[in-house]
Amino acid sequence: xxxxxxxxxxxxxxxxxxxxxxxxxxxxxxxxxxxxxxxxxxxxxxxxxxxxxxxxxxxxxxxxxxxxxxxxxxxxxxxxxxxxxxxxxxxxxxxxxxxxxxxxxxxxxxxxxxxxxxxxxxxxxxxxxxxxxxxxxxxxxxxxxxxxxxxxxxxxxxxxxxxxxxxxxxxxxxxxxxxxxxxxxxxxxxxxxxxxxxxxxxxxxxxxxxxxxxxxxxxxxxxxxxxxxxxxxxxxxxxxxxxxxxxxxxxxxxxxxxxxxxxxxxxxxxxxxxxxxxxxx
Amino acid sequence: xxxxxxxxxxxxxxxxxxxxxxxxxxxxxxxxxxxxxxxxxxxxxxxxxxxxxxxxxxxxxxxxxxxxxxxxxxxxxxxxxxxxxxxxxxxxxxxxxxxxxxxxxxxxxxxxxxxxxxxxxxxxxxxxxxxxxxxxxxxxxxxxxxxxxxxxxxxxxxxxxxxxxxxxxxxxxxxxxxxxxxxxxxxxxxxxxxxxxxxxxxxxxxxxxxxxxxxxxxxxxxxxxxxxxxxxxxxxxxxxxxxxxxxxxxxxxxxxxxxxxxxxxxxxxxxxxxxxxxxxxxxxxxxxxxxxxxxxxxxxxxxx
Numbered sequence: 001x002x003x004x005x006x007x008x009x010x011x012x013x014x015x016x017x018x019x020x021x022x023x024x025x026x027x028x029x030x031x032x033x034x035x036x037x038x039x040x041x042x043x044x045x046x047x048x049x050x051x052x053x054x055x056x057x058x059x060x061x062x063x064x065x066x067x068x069x070x071x072x073x074x075x076x077x078x079x080x081x082x083x084x085x086x087x088x089x090x091x092x093x094x095x096x097x098x099x100x101x102x103x104x105x106x107x108x109x110x111x112x113x114x115x116x117x118x119x120x121x122x123x124x125x126x127x128x129x130x131x132x133x134x135x136x137x138x139x140x141x142x143x144x145x146x147x148x149x150x151x152x153x154x155x156x157x158x159x160x161x162x163x164x165x166x167x168x169x170x171x172x173x174x175x176x177x178x179x180x181x182x183x184x185x186x187x188x189x190x191x192x193x194x195x196x197x198x199x200x201x202x203x204x205x206x207x208x209x210x211x212x213x214x215x216x217x218x219x220x221x222x223x224x225x226x227x228x229x230x231x232x233x234x235x236x237x238x239x240x241x242x243x244x245x246x247x248x249x250x251x252x253x254x255x256x257x258x259x260x261x262x263x264x265x266x267x268x269x270x271x272x273x274x275x276x277x278x279x280x281x
Numbered sequence: 282x283x284x285x286x287x288x289x290x291x292x293x294x295x296x297x298x299x300x301x302x303x304x305x306x307x308x309x310x311x312x313x314x315x316x317x318x319x320x321x322x323x324x325x326x327x328x329x330x331x332x333x334x335x336x337x338x339x340x341x342x343x344x345x346x347x348x349x350x351x352x353x354x355x356x357x358x359x360x361x362x363x364x365x366x367x368x369x370x371x372x373x374x375x376x377x378x379x380x381x382x383x384x385x386x387x388x389x390x391x392x393x394x395x396x397x398x399x400x401x402x403x404x405x406x407x408x409x410x411x412x413x414x415x416x417x418x419x420x421x422x423x424x425x426x427x428x429x430x431x432x433x434x435x436x437x438x439x440x441x442x443x444x445x446x447x448x449x450x451x452x453x454x455x456x457x458x459x460x461x462x463x464x465x466x467x468x469x470x471x472x473x474x475x476x477x478x479x480x481x482x483x484x485x486x487x488x489x490x491x492x493x494x495x496x497x498x499x500x501x502x503x504x505x506x507x508x509x510x511x512x513x514x515x516x517x518x519x520x521x522x523x524x525x526x527x528x529x530x531x532x533x534x535x536x537x538x539x540x541x542x543x544x545x546x547x548x549x550x551x552x553x554x555x556x557x558x559x560x561x562x563x564x565x566x567x568x569x570x571x572x573x574x575x576x577x578x579x580x581x582x583x584x585x
Contacts, residue, residue, distance in 0.1 A: 119291075120298030123568075127523030128541075128560045132306055132553050135545035212422055216527050219424050220542055235424050239531065242428060242443075243436045250432070253425030261420035268416075280473045 014269025020262035028078040035072035038229065042067040047245045062247040064237065070248060074255050076229040080218070081259060084145055085211040089203050091149040092210070096156025097199060101187055103157065104164025115161070118154035126151050127216055134222040144223040148210050159202050163195040170194075197274040204270055208263035215256045231256045288572045292565045299561040303554045304347045308340075356558070357551040359544070366551035370537050370559050376446060377536035378563075380528070381521045383452045384460035388517065391464040396471025401498060403476060411468065418465025423524045427458040427531040444533035455532045459524035463517040470513050474506040481505075507578055515571030519564050 027034065042057075046067035049055035055062055061071040103114040121129070130151045137143045167173060168191070176186050217223035218232030226233060231252040238249030272279045322330065331337045335346065350356065359366045399411035434454060435443030441450050478484065479502050487497045526538035533539070537556055544552035 116294075116298065120295050120302065122519070123295045123299055123561045123564045124302065124557060125519035125523040125560050125564065127526060128557055129302070131526065131541065131545060132557050135548065135553060136306060136550070208420070215422055216424065216523070219527060220530060220545070222545055232424070235428065239428070242431055246428075246432050246436070249428045250425075253422060253428055257421050257425055260422070261417065264416060264420055280469070 011269060013265045017262040017265030021266060024078055024259055025082060027075050028082045031076050031079050035075040038072040038076045050247055061251045064248045065241055070251060073229045073234060074252055077231045077234060077252060080141060080224060080228060080230045081211050081214055083141060084214040085207045088145045088148045088210040089207050091145055092152045093156050093203050095149060096153035097160050100157035100160025101164060104161040105168060105187055105191060118157055121154050127213060130213060130217060131220060131222055134217055139223060139225045141224055148213055155206060156202060159198055160195055163198055164191055167191050167194050201267060201271040201275050204263060204267035208260040212260055288569055292569055295565055299558060300348060300351050303557050304344055306554060307550060356555045359552050360549045361547050367555040369552060370540060370555040373535060373537035373540045374559060377525055377538060380452060380455055380525050380536055383456035384521050387456050387460035388463040388467055392467035392471060395468040396475060399472040400475035415465040415469045418461045421461060423458050423527040424531055426461055427528055430454040430458060446534050455528040455534055459521055459528045462520060467513055471506060471510050474509045475502055478502045478505045511571055511574050515568045518567040522560050522563060
C-alpha cells in the first residue's frame with residue numbers, strides 16, 4: 001500500500017518541475033514586456049531591502065547597488081540562462097550524438113579516435129577548460145554556447161555510443177542490413193529512434209548542468225559581456241554587499257538553483273518514464 | 282602490476298592530448314598576435330612582437346617547441362609578473378589541494394552515512410528525506426551555497442571567517458560549498474548500488490545463516506557497493522576543481538583557481554595554460570590512485 005502511494009507520488013515532482021520551467025520560459029520570452037525598466041537606475045533608492053524585509057521603496061526583492069529593481073533584472077537574466085541551457089544542449093547534443101553514432105556504429109579507428117579525444121577532454125575539468133577558452137574569446141552569448149558545446153559534447157557521445165553498441169547487435173538491425181539498407185538509413189530509421197529515450201533523458205539533465213556552468217562562468221566574469229544581466233554576474237556584483245545588502249547576491253543565486261532543481265526533477269521523471277532500466281530503486 | 286603500468290601509459294597519453302589542447306588555446310581567438318600585442322602597436326612593433334614570441338614560425342614547429350618546453354614544465358613567463366608561469370601556479374597548488382582534499386573529506390563524511398541510512402530504510406521517510414537532500418545538493422551552485430554560508434556563519438553568527446586562509450577555520454566554508462555537489466552525487470550512487478547489492482543471492486545467504494542486519498550490510502553489501510562508489514569519487518575530482526575555482530573567488534582564498542581568474546582578466550595566456558595542465562594532471566593522478574585502490578578492493582583485478 002505504502003509502496004503504491006510512493007510510486008504514484010513520484011510523478012508529482014516531475015510535473016512541479018515542468019510547471020516551474022514553463023513559467024521561467026514564459027518570463028524569459030516576455031522579459032521585455034514584463035521588465036522593460038530593468039536597467040533603470042534610481043541611485044537615491046540604491047541598496048533598498050525587499051518590501052517584506054523593511055524596504056522603503058516597494059521593491060519585491062530589493063534594489064541593487066545602482067538602484068535597479070533586482071526582481072526585474074532577474075527576469076531579464078532568465079533569458080541568458082535559458083538560452084544558453086537549451087540552445088547549448090542542442091549544439092552540444094548535435095555534436096555528441098553524431099560522434100557517438102559514428103563511434104558506436106562504424107567502430108574501428110573511428111571509435112578509437114573519438115573515444116580517445118573524449119578521454120582527454122574528460123581529464124580537464126569542464127569549468128577549467130571553459131573558463132580558459134571563454135577568457136580568450138570575445139564575450140558573447142553565441143561564443144559561450146560554442147564553448148560549452150565544445151566542453152560537454154562527450155557526455156552525449158558516451159551515452160549514445162553505449163546505446164548503439166547494444167542496438168547494433170539487435171535482430172532488426174541485422175534484418176535491415178540483409179534487406180540492403182545502407183548505414184545512413186539504418187542509423188536514422190532504426191538506431192536513432194531506439195536510442196531516443198536515453199538521449200532525451202540525458203539532454204534534459206544536461207540543460208541543468210549547462211545552466212549551472214553558464215552561471216558559474218558569468219559569476220567569474222567570462223562568457224557574456226559583464227553588462228548583460230545574468231544571474232551569475234548579479235551574484236558576483238552582490239558579493240561586495242553581502243554583509244549589508246544580502247538580497248543582491250542571494251536571490252539570483254536562488255534563481256539558478258530553482259531552475260536547475262526543476263530541470264533535474266523533469267529529467268529524473270523522464271528517466272523513470274522512458275528508460276525504466278536506469279530508474280533508481 | 283601490469284594493470285597499473287597500462288593505466289600509467291594511458292594517463293601519459295591523455296596528458297599529451299591535454300597539452301595539445303592547451304597549445305591550441307593560443308590559437309582559439311584566431312591570430313594570437315592581435316590578442317596579445319598592445320592595442321596601440323604599429324605593424325612593425327607587431328611583427329617584432331610576433332618574432333620575439335616565436336609566433337611567426339609555422340604552427341607544427343611551434344607545437345614541437347611547445348611540447349619540448351612543456352616536458353620540462355616550462356610554459357613561458359607570465360605576461361603580468363614576468364615570472365615563470367608554471368612556478369606561479371605551483372606556488373598556489375598546495376592551497377588548492379588542501380581545499381579539494383577537505384571537500385573530498387566532507388563529501389565522504391556526508392555521503393556514506395546518508396547513502397547507508399537511505400538504503401537501509403528503503404522507501405521510508407529517512408530515505409525520502411535523504412533523496413531530497415541529495416537532489417538539492419546536486420542543484421545548488423557553489424556560489425549560492427558559499428554566499429548562504431557567509432551570510433549565516435560569517436556575517437550573522439561570526440563563527441567562521443568569510444575570507445582568507447591560514448587556519449582550519451578558513452577551510453570549513455569553502456570545503457562545504459565545494460564538496461556538497463559531490464556529497465549528493467555520491468550519496469545517490471551509494472544508495473542505489475547498495476539497494477542493488479542487497480537484492481543479490483549472497484546477501485540472502487548471509488541473512489539465512491543468521492548474521493545480523495548490520496553485519497550483512499557492512500561486511501557484505503558495503504564491500505561490493507564500494508567499487509562503483511570509488512570510481513565515482515575519482516570522477517568527482519574534476520568537479521571539485523571546477524568548484525574550487527568559484528569558491529576561491531568567493532572566499533578570497535589564495536589558491537590556483539583565484540590566480541587563474543585574475544590571469545583571465547589580464548589574458549595572461551601562459552598562466553592560464555599552466556593552470557589547465559596542472560588541473561588535468563591532478564585529475565589524471567586522482568584516477569590512477571582510484572585504479573590503485575581498485576586493485577586493493579577487488580582481487581579479480583589484482584590477479585589479472
